[in-house]
Amino acid sequence: MVDRDSASGAAEGGASATPTAPTAPATSGAPQTPSAPASQAPEDQLPPPGDPGDVLTLGSTGPEVTELQKRLLRIPNVYQDGPVNGQYDQALAQAVSRFQVWYGIRGDANGVYGSATRRILESRT
Missing domain, CATH: 1.10.101 (Muramoyl-pentapeptide Carboxypeptidase; domain 1)
Incomplete structure (x- = not known):
């Protein structure tokens, strides 16, 4: 019984304390690290206008x-x-x-x- 009470208390306490503390830092830390390089990399790697990947069709201009x-x-x-x-x-x-x-x-x-x-x-x- 003591183990169940301890486990329940730990689970309840851990559940409320663990998501609050780790979720905010982990979420804010994880997206910032991948987002900064990920957002910079695609911008740096965008093909220039007229790149062979461009498709032109009716209505295109430029x-x-x-x-x-x-x-x-x-x-x-x-x-x-x-x-x-x-x-x-x-x-x-x-x-x-x-x-x-x-x-x-x-x-x-x-x-x-x-x-x-x-x-x-x-x-x-």
């Missing part, structure tokens, strides 16, 4: 789209007289699709400038 437009203009009859305005419109999607068909590119959706299309286009321009 310098990556402008670069795509310039490259497609170097391929005869793919984006002939197409505008270089940084906007991924229907005309650009059709040019990307034409390029994909002509060069047998697989792995990207039709008219979408993904990694497979980017790799081939960059190797040719």
Whole structure:
């Protein structure tokens, strides 16, 4: 009986004292240590704009789209007289699709400038 009372008292006392003291320091200490390096590491390792991992499609805008437009203009009859305005419109999607068909590119959706299309286009321009 003494053991049960002692165990109950220890469990009750330990339960209330243990979660309060260790939980707060352990929780605040654990997230701070992993969070600081984890949050710094992804920021440091973010790919730069225009990284081959970027996918461009209808509605995309910016310098990556402008670069795509310039490259497609170097391929005869793919984006002939197409505008270089940084906007991924229907005309650009059709040019990307034409390029994909002509060069047998697989792995990207039709008219979408993904990694497979980017790799081939960059190797040719």
